Amino acid sequence: METHPMDTSIILARAAGFAISEFDGEHMIFDPVEGRAIYLNDTASLVWQLCDGHRSVGDITVLLQDAYPDSAEVHTEVEVALKVFLEQRVVEIK
Amino acid sequence: VTDHGRHVVAFAGQRVVIEWRGSAAFPAIALLGGRSASGSAADQTTAGCLTARGSTPVTLNLTAVGNGDDTSFALEQGDIEIYRGSSLGAAAHHLLQHALHHLIDRSDGGLVLHAALVGIGAKGILLPGPSGSGKSMLAAWLANRGGQPLADEACFLSDSSGYLTPFERAFCFKGSWAEPLGLTDMVETFRNGDISIVTRDRISHDSIAADILSPRSAAPIVPRLLVFPRYQHYSSFTLSPIPPAQAAARLFESVANARNLADHGVTAVTGLVRSIPAFSLSYGHVDQLLPLEQLIARETRSL
Numbered sequence: 231m232e233t234h235p236m237d238t239s240i241i242l243a244r245a246a247g248f249a250i251s252e253f254d255g256e257h258m259i260f261d262p263v264e265g266r267a268i269y270l271n272d273t274a275s276l277v278w279q280l281c282d283g284h285r286s287v288g289d290i291t292v293l294l295q296d297a298y299p300d301s302a303e304v305h306t307e308v309e310v311a312l313k314v315f316l317e318q319r320v321v322e323i324k
Numbered sequence: 325v326t327d328h329g330r331h332v333v334a335f336a337g338q339r340v341v342i343e344w345r346g347s348a349a350f351p352a353i354a355l356l357g358g359r360s361a362s363g364s365a366a367d368q369t370t371a372g373c374l375t376a377r378g379s380t381p382v383t384l385n386l387t388a389v390g391n392g393d394d395t396s397f398a399l400e401q402g403d404i405e406i407y408r409g410s411s412l413g414a415a416a417h418h419l420l421q422h423a424l425h426h427l428i429d430r431s432d433g434g435l436v437l438h439a440a441l442v443g444i445g446a447k448g449i450l451l452p453g454p455s456g457s458g459k460s461m462l463a464a465w466l467a468n469r470g471g472q473p474l475a476d477e478a479c480f481l482s483d484s485s486g487y488l489t490p491f492e493r494a495f496c497f498k499g500s501w502a503e504p505l506g507l508t509d510m511v512e513t514f515r516n517g518d519i520s521i522v523t524r525d526r527i528s529h530d531s532i533a534a535d536i537l538s539p540r541s542a543a544p545i546v547p548r549l550l551v552f553p554r555y556q557h558y559s560s561f562t563l564s565p566i567p568p569a570q571a572a573a574r575l576f577e578s579v580a581n582a583r584n585l586a587d588h589g590v591t592a593v594t595g596l597v598r599s600i601p602a603f604s605l606s607y608g609h610v611d612q613l614l615p616l617e618q619l620i621a622r623e624t625r626s627l
Contacts (some may be wrong), residue, residue: 269570
């Protein structure tokens with residue numbers, strides 16, 4: 231499947247209307263409309279929390295690269311997580 | 325000889341009434357709650373419903389007409405015909421499914437989970453999963469290892485007590501379940517397509533029979549362990565702990581009455597996964613399940 235790199239200037243915000251439960255740095259997000267729940271591991275939780283309506287995709291990637299300088303996969307992980315968030319509509323483009 | 329009766333099934337704060345007529349219908353009634361529908365046992369079942377909430381319960385009518393091979397069965401809800409035909413197994417399966425459906429449909433006051441439940445004393449091993457995930461077979465296998473087979477399909481976790489209540493019925497197995505359990509010579513079952521309904525009084529094979537036949541514990545069942553099973557023929561065995569957030573997301577897939585609950589069950593689900601350990605299980609044959617037995621022994625001893 232062909233994938234396109236994300237526009238790093240996009241600003242994302244966490245969508246409203248979800249029930250959020252936090253468990254030791256991980257999250258479960260429940261969508262009462264769709265009746266489905268989404269599991270976010272610690273990395274995905276961090277990315278999701280940084281979607282504050284002010285930071286761009288590029289900002290989030292830089293922050294996490296600074297936080298995890300030894301990890302070569304940060305850029306990919308952020309992009310994968312954000313694409314999933316957009317598909318699941320737990321974040322929205324500002 | 326009784327040829328008609330009224331049977332009341334209570335679960336999750338609701339009731340379903342089954343009016344039955346024709347002695348040939350009686351074996352299907354007896355599959356629910358594991359009790360005879362005649363005489364005092366029916367009265368006991370009704371008495372057990374006095375604490376059930378809700379107004380007018382749904383009434384299902386099961387009628388058997390004719391004799392021997394010419395017997396036909398009809399299951400109806402008011403003017404709606406649910407099943408009509410010559411198969412007692414099919415009528416029974418529809419009865420079990422519709423009774424549960426109506427009980428779940430109006431349930432409140434707690435979570436209804438699509439889950440099998442095995443009791444180790446007063447400690448409950450919850451096995452949530454969709455149809456075909458292997459939860460009934462796993463519950464039957466655990467029964468063979470000393471557990472109590474309390475439910476094969478649904479359990480109620482009360483908000484007020486925190487206790488689990490099983491939906492009591494005969495076990496419904498999907499597909500070729502008998503061979504992995506070593507029960508290939510056990511042919512006396514009700515059938516509906518690839519579903520085999522195993523009654524308590526027809527299983528008479530080795531130790532598994534005694535456990536499935538045994539009455540449930542009168543003690544309240546406290547949830548102690550969550551295991552999400554996935555059965556697939558010949559698949560490899562894995563048994564892995566999963567973190568609470570992941571367990572919560574998976575457990576939501578098995579919540580049957582979320583729309584009836586003010587918070588869609590979020591409080592109850594998150595409370596449950598915070599309080600007990602959760603594991604993901606994949607298996608392809610019951611011969612692989614020794615590590616699960618060891619895990620359950622550890623977890624049920626640790627309280």
